[in-house]
Amino acid sequence: MAPIRLLYIDDDPALRRLVSKEFERHGYSVQLAATGEEGLRRLRAGGIDVVALDHYMPGQDGLQTLGSIRADPDAPPVVYVTGSDEGRVAIAALKAGAADYVIKDVGGEFLALLRVAIEGALAQAKLRREKEEAEAEVRAARDRFESLAAERAVLLREVNHRVGNSLQLVSSFLLMQSDVSPDAHVKGALASAYGRVLAIAQVHKRLYTSDDVRTVALDNYLRALVADIGASAADDEWLSLAADPVAIDPDRAVAVGVIVTELIINAMKHAYPSGKGPVRVTLHAPSGGDIRLCVEDDGIGNRSRSAEGSTGLGQLIIEAMAVKLGAVVTVHASDGGTRVLVDFSGAEATRVVD
Template sequence: MSVERDPIIEASPDDAAPHLDPELQYRLRQQDLLSQLGVLALRRADFEELLHAATRLVAQGLQCRFCKVLEYLPAKNVFLVRAGVGWGPGVIGVATVGADLESPAGFALKTGKPVISNHLENEKRFRTPSLLAENGIRRAINVILQGDGEPFGVLEVDSRDSDEFLEQDLAFLQGAANILGMAIERRSYQSALEASMARQQLLLHEVNHRVKNSLQLVASLLHLQANAATSEEVRTALNEASSRIVAVGLVHERLYKADDVRTIDLGQYLRDLEQSLSAAAGQCDVRINAPPDVLIETDRAIWIAIIANELVANAAKHAYATSKDCVVDIELQRVGDDEVELRIADHGRGLPEGFNPNTSRGLGMRVVLALAKQLQATFNLQGGRSNGTELLLRFPLRVAA
C-alpha cells in the first residue's frame, strides 16, 4: 500500500501495536471503527447525525478525505448527497448525482453489485460525475445501502490520491453499509409505527368527540322531556338522569382535546362540571375548590363526578327549603403523594335522625356507595340537624391491580 494519503484524521500512534504488521494494524483499525459505528447505531442516535458520523468513521477507516451517503430519489432518478465529509459548501443536502448506469453509484444501484474504480480517468464502464471531477477525485468505491425492501441509496468513498482500493476495503465498506442498513430499516419501522399511532390517536379523539356529541343530544332530550313532564317527581328524575349523562359527556370532551386519553385532570374536570351540577340541582350554588394537576384514570374521574352529582342533587332536594337556597362546597385536596380526599358539604338541615347510608333505599345514595366501592375509597358521611351534611371520600390516585 502506498503511504500517500488524503489529509484526514488518522488513528493516534498509541492506538497501534508497534509489533504488528502495518497491514494488520490497518485492518484492525477498520474493525474498531465498525464497532464504534455499531455502538452509535444501537444508541438510537439521531438519524442525520448517524449518517454524518458514519461518513467520518468510514473515511477514517479507508484513510480518505471524501465520503458520502447518496440517497436514491426514484421520482427523479438521481442521488441526493444526504451526508458526507470532505466536501465543500453547497454539496451536502443540495448536490445530486445521476443514478443511471453512467455513474459509479448508479452502476452499483442498477447492477446490485459493489463497485471499485481505482482509475476513474480510464474507466470504460461509466463516466465520472461532475461532482467527482470538480473535486479532483481519481478513485471511488461504493456499496448499496439497503433500506426497508428497497435500496436507500449508496455509500461511497472517494479519493484524490493514486493509491488503490482493495477487496479488503470493500469488506470494511460493506460492513459499515450493513450497520447503516439496519438503522435505516429501524427508522422506517419507527416512522410507520409513529404514523399508525398518530392515526389511532386521531381516531380515538374523533370517537370521543362523537360520543360527547351523542351524549349531549341524549341529555338535551331528557331535559326537554323533563320540562314537558307534569309530575314533579318525574321531572326531577329526568333532570338527574340528564345531569349524569352530561358528567360523562364532559369527560369525552376533555379526552378529544387532550393528548393523553388515559388520564384526566380531576380538578379541572370538576370545575368544568360546576355549571352542570348547579343546573341539575335547580340552580344550586356549587362552589368548587380543586388544585391543578391531580391526574386520575378517566373511568374513575367519571365515578367521582357522578358521586358529586348525586350529593348535590340530594342537598338541593332534602337539605334546603328550596333549591334556590342551596349552597354546596366541593373541595379536592391531595393526601400525600398517592391519595386524594374529596369533601362535599352543604349547610342545610342535616341528616335525619338515625339515617344510615348503607340501608338507604334512595337511588342516589346507593349509586354513591357503589361507586365509592369501585374507587376503593373510605366513606365517611356526617351531619347533624344544625350544621349540614358533609361527605369525606378518600381514595387512591391509582387502583391496586
C-alpha cells in the first residue's frame, strides 16, 4: 500500500521537524513548507494527498493559503492547525473549506489528534469521490438510456411512416378498384375494405407525425378519419364529428377507428335507401371517467337492420374490435334512426387539456 503523502505548512522549524519525524514513523511520506507561498508551489507540483496548514504565518496567513488551495477543484483535503484557542479561527477555517481543525501545542501532544483528523479527512474525501463517481455513472447511464430511447422513438416513427405509406397505397388501390368495378356488390365490398385499411393507416400517420409514439390523440385521429371517409364519398357535408380531446394507446385507437369506420359504412349503406342523410359521430371523454363513442343517423332505423345483401361481416368486425377494446356496444334503433353507443374504460387514457 502506498504511503499517505502529507504536506505540512508551518513557519515553525521545530514543529516541522517534529511533525515530519512523527508522521514518517507512522509510514507517511512528509513534505514540508515554511510559508503559504512555498506550500502552494509544492502543492501545484502534484503528488500530495492531504495538507496540514498552520494559521499564523508571515506574509500569506493560513486562511489566505486555504482560499488559494480550495480554488483548485481537484485540491486535496486540508486540516487546519492553529495555536489559537479562539473558536472564531476554527469556524472561519471550516467555512473556508477546511475538512477539520486541530489546536496545536508546543509539546507535540496534538500530533495524535492531527493524525486522526488527517485520516478522517482522507476518508471523507474518498467517500465524496466515490459518491461523485457513482453519480457520474448514474448520469451517464441516464444519458445513454435517454439517447437510446430517443433513437428508438425515431426508429419507431420511421417504421410507422413506412407502414403508413404502404397502407395508404393499399387503400388507394382499393378505392381505385372500387371506382372502376361495374358490380355494385363488389364496389361496396371494396369501398368497405378501403375504409378499414384507412382506419389503420391513419393511426400510423398519427404516430410518425407525433413526438410521442406511445399514444394517439383520439380526437385528432377520428377527425382525420372522418374527413377521409367523407372525401371518399365525394361529399363530406353529411358526416360530422364532435370529440373531446383524449389520448389512448395505438392498439386501442385502431380498434376505435375500425368500429367508427364500420358504423359509418353501415349507415351509408342502409340508413338512407333513397339517398344520403346526416351521420353524426361524437366522442365524450370526461376527465377520469369512461369514454363513450356514439355514431347515429336519422335514417330508417329498425328496417335497416334487415337490409338485403348484408353479409354480416361488418357486425363481426365490430364485435371483434369491441372485445379488443373491452367495450360494450349498445344499439338503439327506431323508425327515427339508429344510435350506436360504444362505452369503454378511460382508465388508460390521458385527458388532453387545451
